[in-house]
Amino acid sequence: MKVLVADDSRVMRQIVVRTLRQAGFSAWDVVQAGDGAEALAMAQSEQPDLVLSDWNMPEMNGIDVLRSLRAAGSTVPFGFVTSEGSPQMRELADSEGALFLIAKPFDADTFETALRPHFR
């Protein structure tokens, strides 16, 4: 398994990777992107099995990354990890094809609950 973690905050990317490990997904390979445009490019070049993306990023926001991937025919599983978890954003994420939206703050249990139904 390979996961692409996209967030403009290096600190947050490290926390997401650490939390993945704590939630039991320690065997996954991780690649990282520092903005939305890089996330889109790496989602296509790295062929990850999962994209975990922030919503609010420079260059391209997370929902546009997801839309661009789907428009290009990619079906890569995609989840958001974002500070904004309103019902409207959850609905939008769902309607665009995201598997889940994890709102910050989160802990390992949050990741386990969101990811385990999709990844064993």
Next chain:
Amino acid sequence: MIDTHETLALSVVPIAQDLFTAMIDGEPGLLTPEPATLPVVDPVHAWVDIVGPAHYRALVVTGRATADRLARALLQMADDEDVSLEDVQDALGEVANVVGGNLKGMLPEGSSLTLPVVDVVGPTATRPADHEQPLLWRGDPLVISLWTPKNGEEL
């Protein structure tokens, strides 16, 4: 009728405490509200704006030494490990981002959140904040304040 300003103001402490418990301390009780603002030595400011139909600014201020400790805690570094200025800015920006993002989630649809700005100089302010919440984290002062424009004022 719900007073949005008051609801947001009352939410600052629980939002910040949830953040610190889950992602910084790993346990509750280390970030506590204070009745009055204590002086912040060598301050660092981090803020995000909510823009659109609703307009707010969430500003987090703490001392540089405390910001260093925050970054170490977020990154699970040892107390004596060197932490880069970039990581300190990044960490404090994320605190502002999570506070602002959670507040935005309580507002009507249609607004957006700016990327965090972190600087030793705070945003220009010609008046006191609409709400100022003094806090203590592990004994060090940290202040979260909220602003909303009044009478066409620019934040």
